[in-house]
Amino acid sequence: MKKIVPITCLLIIVFLVLAFINYRYLNIGFLSIYSIDEYAFHGSLLNMYEGLIAHDIKKLFSFGFYSYGFGFFFLNLLATAPFIATDNIEMSIYIPRIITSLFAVGSFGFIYKIARLYVDKYSSVLISLVVLTMPGFWKNAMWFHPDWMMTFFIILSIYLFGKDDWNFKKYFWWASIALGFAFATKIQAITFLPFVFIYVFYDNFKFKNFDAVKFKIKMLTKFVALLIATFIISNPYLIHPAGLRAFAKSFVLNMKSNATNHGLDVKVTIGDKIANAIDSYYLNTFLFLFLFFFSIFVFLLIFNKEKRKSILNVIGAYFIINIFYLFLMVNKDWQHYYLTVFIVAPLLLLVFVDKLSKYKYYLISGIILLQIGTHLLEYKKIFTTGYHPEYEMTVAKQNEMSNIIINDLKFVIHKKSNILISPYQPFDYRSLGLNYNNISIIYGPISKEMFDLDSFLKISKSNDQSKFKQIDFIILSKNDVYFVKEKLKKRVDIDGYKKAVKIIENFDKRGDLGYEKFSENKYFYIWRQKK
Known part of the structure; x- marks a missing residue:
């Protein structure tokens, strides 16, 4: 012993x-x-x-x-x-x-x-x-x-x-x-x-x-x-x-x-x-x-x-x-x-x-x-802290960013609302009555199949509409690659990101994709589904 x-x-x-x-x-x-x-x-x-x-x-x-x-x-x-x-x-x-x-x-x-x-x-x-x-x-x-x-x-x-x-x-x-x-x-x-x-x-x-x-x-x-x-x-x-x-x-x-x-x-x-x-x-x-x-x-x-x-x-x-x-x-x-x-x-x-x-x-x-x-x-x-250096931020800044989103959405959100959001963003969505399944994080460039049913079904092998989530709000960080040309140049999937930029332009123009600008603040652009 x-x-x-x-x-x-x-x-x-x-x-x-x-x-x-x-x-x-x-x-x-x-x-x-x-x-x-x-x-x-x-x-x-x-x-x-x-x-x-x-x-x-x-x-x-x-x-x-x-x-x-x-x-x-x-x-x-x-x-x-x-x-x-x-x-x-x-x-x-x-x-x-x-x-x-x-x-x-x-x-x-x-x-x-x-x-x-x-x-x-x-x-x-x-x-x-x-x-x-x-x-x-x-x-x-x-x-x-x-x-x-x-x-x-x-x-x-x-x-x-x-x-x-x-x-x-x-x-x-x-x-x-x-x-x-x-x-x-x-x-x-x-x-x-x-x-x-x-x-x-x-x-x-x-x-x-x-x-x-x-x-x-x-x-x-x-x-x-x-x-x-x-x-x-x-x-x-x-x-x-x-x-x-x-x-x-x-x-x-x-x-x-x-x-x-x-x-x-x-x-x-x-x-x-x-x-x-x-x-x-x-x-x-x-x-x-x-x-x-x-x-x-x-x-x-x-x-x-x-x-x-x-x-x-x-x-x-x-x-x-x-x-x-x-x-x-x-x-x-x-x-x-x-x-x-x-x-x-x-x-x-x-x-x-x-x-x-x-x-x-x-x-x-x-x-x-x-x-x-x-x-x-x-x-x-x-x-x-334990953070990855690239994403480290103070607790005060995290709370500030989260509160900005919450204040923009608190009067228009309900427990069945679905949100598509950039990765690595602080957002205390449970305070709005939302849960994990209400939130979809964007991995890679934003694309139509993330928010458009027809586009989703085209790439879906099962054609199961129940797997599609209708997105009510789209939130993109102002630091995202779409808005920083130097970051955009470093991407392998450059065509995918160019298409993503056109999608965002469509949102801003209230185009045929069905979304319109809802809010812009210090950190984010927010679009919502057109009524």
Whole structure:
């Protein structure tokens, strides 16, 4: 019992800190500024809840974000269902963050357990503490998102591979199931497959031969089959052709998003990724570069016949392969894409701990101090506001913007009114008697199918008019891309935005689209459906 008390206490403390700092920004009307993904995912839970209570299987599986797993959403649905049922919106926002925090703490715990397979408990605690010095550890535990759940199952699989130690026995198969859950949570887990391949064929790489290659191909085939089975069981909608099509479409769109920086015609350089994602959220640039080159060295040890097999060498390969992939194949500097690979990265330090036993505590302590000193500003931002810098605004300004909309609409709105609004806008719509389903956020350029039934039916495969929402008011921010030429030039879908500008001109002229200018204020243009 004494051996686990220090790390157990640390796990409890980390969880309590996360539980405390996550209890903020719980007003659904302001949530999209803090996290547009959380706002959208809340809608997925509401839709699934309606399907659950109505015993509507199709609606239960209509969570929309098919690059993420059904299991991820269903777990959060089960936890929030009592609060959704009682209209406790604040708790239905808070509880998914707590679930995310639990997976973060669990991942931290398994980093410690992996380290304990190789070094003493004090070195293992210090290695684990390096994880806590990363602002990204905390940032990604402060929103409703699948990254920590995926990371947890990947780290669990690494632990199980370490326990298996190339015996290809029960731990090997448990690792397959754990990795299957990682895939089922977020398809990004596919980037872990090189780890599995290198693990299985480690001796063949090491001795440059084909010994037992048939046996290993058989093991790999069974491993992948069990992984896929776990993936499908966790996402049963894939069995249906419509579900499979929805998943494939989501996967393709996600790949396009990775290539275009989410619709922006901007080339994100490696320098941008290091500065905006790695240095700001994970490792000091100097430490990252050191680990980058050191991971190459650790990876190459696989080919050294004199060195004994080690899971750490496979981790080195996983780290370097994923860094190359994220640098060369993903045109984004989104920090959460780097979460898993950098949470695993401190395990590479175990090689040093093994070699420099006299100085190991000084080495790791020095790294921890370097990390803390480098990231003081990031800690302050995360723990005081937590906002993405691009959308951060004071509470006073949020209230001002929300009150302006409320004052403009309060005498003309009723509980069945539907509003189409720009993203990232503070609007306490519940104070007007509206709920989540009354509000539609504009993702991408505004287009006719968002407010015109005929246009909606043209692109709808089901021709189901019940899915169309008649829009009473359209609210656009004056900072939207339509009104800022420099922003417009940076969009990949330039034609879509040009059409959107013409739609807005039609509104202003009281044209045939059926809307007219209702109000203009300091922050917004508001149009309403013509009487």
